[in-house]
Amino acid sequence: MARIAATAIAAAAFFVRVSLGVDNGLARTPQMGWNNWNAFACDVSEELILGAADKLVSLGFRDLGYTYVLLDDCWSAGRSENGSLQHNTTRFPNGMADVADQIHSRGMRFGMYSDAGSLTCGKYAGSLGHEDVDAKTFASWGVDYLKYDNCFNEGQSGTPLITYNRYKKMSVALNSTGRPILYSMCNWGEDYPWKWAETVANSWRISGDIGDSFQRPDARCPCGPDEGYNCDLAGFHCSAMNILGKVTSFVDKGIPGAWNDLDMLEVGNGGMTDSEYVVHFSMWAAVKSPLIMGNDIRSLSPSSFSILANPAVIAISQDPLSTSAVRRWRYPVEDVDEYGQGDIQLWSGQLAYGDYVVALLNTGNNARIMNATLVDIFRDEGPGGKPNSAQAWDVYDLWADRMSDDTANLILNSNGTALQNGTVSLPYNATKLSYADGLAKNTTALLGKYTTTIQPQGTLKANVTGHGIGFYRLRPHLGSQKRDEL
Amino acid sequence: MARIAATAIAAAAFFVRVSLGVDNGLARTPQMGWNNWNAFACDVSEELILGAADKLVSLGFRDLGYTYVLLDDCWSAGRSENGSLQHNTTRFPNGMADVADQIHSRGMRFGMYSDAGSLTCGKYAGSLGHEDVDAKTFASWGVDYLKYDNCFNEGQSGTPLITYNRYKKMSVALNSTGRPILYSMCNWGEDYPWKWAETVANSWRISGDIGDSFQRPDARCPCGPDEGYNCDLAGFHCSAMNILGKVTSFVDKGIPGAWNDLDMLEVGNGGMTDSEYVVHFSMWAAVKSPLIMGNDIRSLSPSSFSILANPAVIAISQDPLSTSAVRRWRYPVEDVDEYGQGDIQLWSGQLAYGDYVVALLNTGNNARIMNATLVDIFRDEGPGGKPNSAQAWDVYDLWADRMSDDTANLILNSNGTALQNGTVSLPYNATKLSYADGLAKNTTALLGKYTTTIQPQGTLKANVTGHGIGFYRLRPHLGSQKRDEL
Amino acid sequence: MARIAATAIAAAAFFVRVSLGVDNGLARTPQMGWNNWNAFACDVSEELILGAADKLVSLGFRDLGYTYVLLDDCWSAGRSENGSLQHNTTRFPNGMADVADQIHSRGMRFGMYSDAGSLTCGKYAGSLGHEDVDAKTFASWGVDYLKYDNCFNEGQSGTPLITYNRYKKMSVALNSTGRPILYSMCNWGEDYPWKWAETVANSWRISGDIGDSFQRPDARCPCGPDEGYNCDLAGFHCSAMNILGKVTSFVDKGIPGAWNDLDMLEVGNGGMTDSEYVVHFSMWAAVKSPLIMGNDIRSLSPSSFSILANPAVIAISQDPLSTSAVRRWRYPVEDVDEYGQGDIQLWSGQLAYGDYVVALLNTGNNARIMNATLVDIFRDEGPGGKPNSAQAWDVYDLWADRMSDDTANLILNSNGTALQNGTVSLPYNATKLSYADGLAKNTTALLGKYTTTIQPQGTLKANVTGHGIGFYRLRPHLGSQKRDEL
Amino acid sequence: MARIAATAIAAAAFFVRVSLGVDNGLARTPQMGWNNWNAFACDVSEELILGAADKLVSLGFRDLGYTYVLLDDCWSAGRSENGSLQHNTTRFPNGMADVADQIHSRGMRFGMYSDAGSLTCGKYAGSLGHEDVDAKTFASWGVDYLKYDNCFNEGQSGTPLITYNRYKKMSVALNSTGRPILYSMCNWGEDYPWKWAETVANSWRISGDIGDSFQRPDARCPCGPDEGYNCDLAGFHCSAMNILGKVTSFVDKGIPGAWNDLDMLEVGNGGMTDSEYVVHFSMWAAVKSPLIMGNDIRSLSPSSFSILANPAVIAISQDPLSTSAVRRWRYPVEDVDEYGQGDIQLWSGQLAYGDYVVALLNTGNNARIMNATLVDIFRDEGPGGKPNSAQAWDVYDLWADRMSDDTANLILNSNGTALQNGTVSLPYNATKLSYADGLAKNTTALLGKYTTTIQPQGTLKANVTGHGIGFYRLRPHLGSQKRDEL
Secondary structure, eight states: OOOOOTGGGTGGGGTSOOOOTTSSSOOSSOOEEEESHHHHTTOOOHHHHHHHHHHHHHTTHHHHTOOEEEOOSOOEEEEOTTSOEEEOTTTOTTHHHHHHHHHHHTTOEEEEEEESSSBOTTSSBOOTTOHHHHHHHHHHHTOOEEEEEOTTOTTOOSSHHHHHHHHHHHHHHHHHTSSOOEEEEOSTTTTOGGGTGGGTOSEEEOSSOBOSOSSOOOTTSOSOTTOGGGOSOOOSOBOHHHHHHHHGGGGGGOBTTBEEEOOOBOTTSSSSOHHHHHHHHHHHHHTTOOEEEOSOGGGOOHHHHHHHTOHHHHHHHTOTTOOOOEEEEEEEOSOOOTTSOOEEEEEEEEOGGGOEEEEEEEOSSSOEEEEEEHHHHTTTTSGGGTTGGGSOEEEEESSTTOOOHHHHHHHHHTTTHHHHTTSSOOSOOTTTSOHHHHHHTTOHHHHOEEEEEEOTTOEEEEEEOTTEEEEEEEEEOOTTSOGGGO | OOOOOTGGGTGGGGTSOOOOTTSSSOOSSOOEEEESHHHHTTOOOHHHHHHHHHHHHHTTHHHHTOOEEEOOSOOEEEEOTTSOEEEOTTTOTTHHHHHHHHHHHTTOEEEEEEESSSBOTTSSBOOTTOHHHHHHHHHHHTOOEEEEEOTTOTTOOSSHHHHHHHHHHHHHHHHHTSSOOEEEEOSTTTTOGGGTGGGTOSEEEOSSOBOSOSSOOOTTSOSOTTOGGGOSOOOSOBOHHHHHHHHGGGGGGOBTTBEEEOOOBOTTSSSSOHHHHHHHHHHHHHTTOOEEEOSOGGGOOHHHHHHHTOHHHHHHHTOTTOOOOEEEEEEEOSOOOTTSOOEEEEEEEEOGGGOEEEEEEEOSSSOEEEEEEHHHHTTTTSGGGTTGGGSOEEEEESSTTOOOHHHHHHHHHTTTHHHHTTSSOOSOOTTTSOHHHHHHTTOHHHHOEEEEEEOTTOEEEEEEOTTEEEEEEEEEOOTTSOGGGO | OOOOOTGGGTGGGGTSOOOOTTSSSOOSSOOEEEESHHHHTTOOOHHHHHHHHHHHHHTTHHHHTOOEEEOOSOOEEEEOTTSOEEEOTTTOTTHHHHHHHHHHHTTOEEEEEEESSSBOTTSSBOOTTOHHHHHHHHHHHTOOEEEEEOTTOTTOOSSHHHHHHHHHHHHHHHHHTSSOOEEEEOSTTTTOGGGTGGGTOSEEEOSSOBOSOSSOOOTTSOSOTTOGGGOSOOOSOBOHHHHHHHHGGGGGGOBTTBEEEOOOBOTTSSSSOHHHHHHHHHHHHHTTOOEEEOSOGGGOOHHHHHHHTOHHHHHHHTOTTOOOOEEEEEEEOSOOOTTSOOEEEEEEEEOGGGOEEEEEEEOSSSOEEEEEEHHHHTTTTSGGGTTGGGSOEEEEESSTTOOOHHHHHHHHHTTTHHHHTTSSOOSOOTTTSOHHHHHHTTOHHHHOEEEEEEOTTOEEEEEEOTTEEEEEEEEEOOTTSOGGGO | OOOOOTGGGTGGGGTSOOOOTTSSSOOSSOOEEEESHHHHTTOOOHHHHHHHHHHHHHTTHHHHTOOEEEOOSOOEEEEOTTSOEEEOTTTOTTOHHHHHHHHHHTTOEEEEEEESSSBOTTSSBOOTTOHHHHHHHHHHHTOOEEEEEOTTOTTOOSSHHHHHHHHHHHHHHHHHTSSOOEEEEOSTTTTOGGGTGGGTOSEEEOSSOBOSOSSOOOTTSOSOTTOGGGOSOOOSOBOHHHHHHHHGGGGGGOBTTBEEEOOOBOTTSSSSOHHHHHHHHHHHHHTTOOEEEOSOGGGOOHHHHHHHTOHHHHHHHTOTTOOOOEEEEEEEOSOOOTTSOOEEEEEEEEOGGGOEEEEEEEOSSSOEEEEEEHHHHTTTTSGGGTTGGGSOEEEEESSTTOOOHHHHHHHHHTTTHHHHTTSSOOSOOTTTSOHHHHHHTTOHHHHOEEEEEEOTTOEEEEEEOTTEEEEEEEEEOOTTSOGGGO
16 A cells, blocks of 8 residues: 555544654654755855844744754864864854854754765765764754765665665664754655655655756756656756656655655746746645755845745645645646746645645746646545535635735845834744644635635636746635634 | 466476465465455444445355455554554454454454554554564464555665565564465565565565556556556556556466455446446456455445456456466557547456457547457467467357346345345355356356357457457357367 | 677687686587477476487487487476485486486487576476585486576576576586586576676576567567667567567677577477578577577478578577677668568678678568668778778578478478488588588588679678568688688 | 865865865876777787887877876786786786886886776686785786776676675775776776766776767667666767767766766777767867777877877866866757767866866758857856856867878878977977966967957857867957956
């Protein structure tokens, strides 16, 4: 039998203690945060990281749920004579424990980076063979999150078991420290981690590194979007739609505490249009990927800010049912781009409290009317989508209430003081009310904007721009009843 | 040399003891029964299982050969302090031994479920590393059948040897209990079990989980019907025709005691038309898959009942020659469905006593006349299908005597008392006369309905409905002789 | 660097002892003989084997080089209490040592069969874990050849190393007996034996079992002719052209003492036309496959006899240079058969003494003029095929001197006495003069019939029948010089 | 994260000691030299090797950077009784140490050959299991370079770990000798060496052996140019464009000290046109393959000489930034050759000192105008190729200053004395000024010939001959400033 969705075992939850994920209690929903790599690569420093942390707080991102501040490769000065990793004292003059303290003092959590090989990708000392001592070092510094890479792995790959054993060592080492440390496996999908990593790690990368491109093929990312489950070379410079395609066949493998990781977000880095970034962010939320910003947080555009700060979309990611959307159909279109790419896709998936998420994805060049029948949207519910397809549904547009550029500008230009002084307000504050609780209370900011009602056996129609998405929350239509009367 | 068919070694049977399958004496023909998963998933209880057992008896299914009552995942309350699995006492207040006793008292056999991983798919305690103690527990409860799943397998896959070793442990453990327990491997075809499982298990799944669909592609079952022998991700929500296609290249691997398992039947679950379910059931019989019902036995429709209760088709499954039908040809058609699917196929295979089974399969949208030459039907016999193609054959339609809806309704509505009181009669009672013996005696109910005779070098013609099948038993035409004079 | 052809190391032969193949001194050229499987399967007996041996002698096959008489599966009565294999005493009342003696007394060699698994394909006791004792048994019986199969291998496959270790055990065991026993690996090409078996075995099967068909696809042989080097399921019922295609990319792997085995010959079994069998036999010779007849030697047709008894073609197989022909080009044609198959191919390869073999293969339906330029024929010699393409070549047709049906009938109908009494003569007697020596002496029967001379930079043209072959030996044109003056 | 380019870690170089490649300090740029195999195969001798060394000196190749003289297979006389390899005393009457001394005395370095198997490809004693003693032998002889082949590897392949362990043994053994020996892995790309070999070897072959052909498919090299990262049979007789295609997806894996090896050069062997050899040499330089000549150095044509002696192209190979060019796009063309091959490709990559290399590759039959936008050329720099695409660039044609045939003839016909006596001059002398230093000093001979300036957002246009290349160095356009004023 296939692994069953969270819903199917809801009934069981009353009877047995269910051990989920790596069993450290973390990442019950996909982790959110910021990482320096995509925008800064090796150019890291205490100043950069703490500056980013400050920005995450002042611009409201922390309160929107982006709580992890992640330092990637190149922080190291190698291994000391006593065998422990040392930080680069020029770049981090106050040391990593201080960085962690400062981040903790801002109400955020601190992540670092190492590699399950002899060297990191940047050719600093790796942790292969040093798992215990390095885990202890990270714990002693107050680290809350470890991204664990795959370069220079000394041939230790090729079967699931070889890779599992290599990555499990750090998993055990981290757990042995007694400190809860989110364990983010970054082996680029080699040896099918979706088949085995859920008992080892809190998330696992499913592809080569993302590049800041919507769907341009790149020779260095040789596997196509339909080859995610059987790719012999992860590569890098993979486009957003390439990676989305790759996860399609195993979206169900993400479960609370253990997620498919589609890599960090490119929103704000300039390689895609606004509409493309909207697709990128929406779909990462829909398939329950971690949402880790990879931008230069110091110089965000209003449009990038308003994408990343959309609580109605984040609420899809952080939905307590924790079930990924599924691609229901895909058809080629003729208005392809210069690379020959273009199709239309329907995705849908169950949410908590009886809601559903629907994505009408148009990767063709031109805007078009897209149609999604309730039968297709509710494919998994029963024959013909019943019983769900036989009732009416209210449609909430998840982007209709997107923050205006004016508001975003106010926040950005004031470095967030417009938020603190109440000139404008953050659309949602998850520090005060978790997304799960907010959804339970039908908080408006999390639901999107009501647009229409689909009749039983009806069809959701939307005009979707080229390289764009219609992204909706469907709620059971209650007629004259009010929802909270149910 | 390739493994040889049962016929080819018939002569050898007089000389040496032939060790077949897992060598526990079970499943000499493909197992038949009922399992709760497809219809009820984790919603299991003593009441459900025993209720199903009662239904299987009263409706006549037991006497048609469906003798295994199988309890799937979610029965567990985890592992006790002494290390043995415990049942959920709320759901099974009288314990599993009592359930087994009750089922045995009804003349049936009881099956349970575990997983060759740290957790079951439903995230209960798995048996990996606990094979011996769990096998003893199952034996002590009187269990007759173990479905053994593949979730959370801790990376122990990737080569046949790794997987073989993992599954063999339970095989040895079950054999060591001294109780004959049918061992049903459920590793979704990973690592090519058709290459090695016949000495370990009584059956092995060859694909991801079936979904209740005839041939709709699903993104979560990424390998197509021609990729059964080289699929890197089993997935789930696989359609019936997808799974049938997958077994095509290794149908010969099923031998007495060790069968290719195409997963449980969806007949009665509502996702296919009657004609599609007829195809599904016929082909599962033709390729010697276990026939395990996966429906809600309490609410069967007459049409579903009359499919499952067709002894002429079951006799193909339980034929003592135990040789799978083989696909002889396949051609695309133009009347494809909305997913682009559609073809025509000819399958044929040898049966005991000189008979043959022929399936004319039409997965196109429209009804069509299909033709199968004797040359093609008897491809394996010799050049040009000789000597068989040079003789005349009587054609028996295996669905022509299908039970009427009226009769089925009488049985279903009376909860079987119409059977007990003789108002109607069960078409066949395998409890009294095995299929092998019934065939040896030319029992009419097992042969189908005579329709025509094909002349030497002739052609079998049939009008086959869209998404339908012509399913026939061919018998040597005896001229004026009577068959029992031979 | 790629493994180099025998020619390239000719110079080296004077300096060092070169260790070739499995190092038992056997199969310096591809082995030739007869095996019962294709025609008789499990229906074996002393009578059958010795009768075949008699026929091989009386019809002249032994003297044509078919010296191995091979008994396949089903001879066994299992393993005795002392652990050694026992023969079936009903079928072989005088025992295997007696069979061996009788075969030896006829000037032939005796081969037997076992399996690198727990059971043979026919489900008799296998040799896995019993290699030493079984090798000793075979040696004690006087066995000269072991075909070693792959059924029921207990999951011991999946990487070259696992399979190598399994098959090497028997290799070592056979060598340890002190008796030279030709070791014929039959693992169906699993785990790429062409990459590693040359130090273990004298030959290795490269595909699933052959079926008696020219190029009909069969669902049970799922890999196409271009997938020989990356096939995940060997299958069986593979057509002759399917198997030929499969070896194409690694023809160079056959070296003296270690050969690619394309499986036994179907010539005489009735599933192909005469022209197709001519292709089959020619190409098996051209690519240096073992030539093991698989027919009913008692009832050969004249045309089958004259194919198998063509010394000019056998001389290609047994050529002392031991270099396979290579496919130079292949183009699709439009006159395909009912299965969509059809192409034209040019093969050529170097022979000893400066000759070359050329095959113009037409798998299309219709006869056609085919052209092969000297540039293409001598592709490997140097740029533009120079220097060979710049000289003239005499063309010898290897089938032009094929024995007439009248002669063949005389031999067959007289059970060979027409040979013994000199009414007709065998075209060649390799018992008296080896093929190598016969070629060195320019023996006419080995060279084919002169037909034409190709001028420098010219083209070989031939009218090739549908499903047919033009098969030629090219010899340097000597002008007025005689060859033996050189 | 993907492994990062050398540029990205430039900043880090000030902080930590970076361990690169196999850590023997060699091959900081791709090695250059000459090897006898392609032209002479096994026909080796002291005379041949020293004669080649003399030619390399006299013709100026040593001073152009071709400093390694490499003796390939067939030098051996097997293993002596004490277990060490012995040279063939007929071919090398003065022994290998003497050969090494002589080569060293000419200011060059000496390489030899062995095999990670029981036999070399030429069937001499291999080093598998003898790594330590053989490494010591090589070191004792004064060997500077080991090409380590993959024949007869006894099944030790199939996963990266198995192959890594096999090749690492020799790596450790070589390092243990204390003598720096460049370690050139030749396992034909099996088991993905680009994933793991950089900590083991200085270079690794990525494909089967090259054949002297531009793009003709050969049946013995079955994987196409797009299957470099997932090829199950390396084969041989691979064309230059086939191998170039194969490296495309992992060009980034080459780093200082550890290079992708596309196999030895065929320039001068006659199988390609001059234009094709220009492509071959240019692209080997662009992707940072070792540049090992494989010709008969005694009989070079002027055109081959002037290809190999082009310092502006060699400077691309030896560029100190050590970053491979990347394929930016590829489109099919209609003017394909007789094999159906033909496309156009754009490659570009970063060089040291802010320069870039651009290759406009035309594998179609006909000359054509090709266009490359700055946006595409600078794809990796940032969105829209910014900031680089927004500035002007000077274009230097790397072939415009190619040596004339007259000059080449003078050098060749005089056996280099025309160089020594100053009649003509070598275009560059890397013995006196390294390529890195020459580039730092803007040495004209290394830069190519200025042809035009591309305006911001402009397009590079070039008329590229069929089977030809436009190969350029782009330098930032400095307006009225002089470069050395910057």
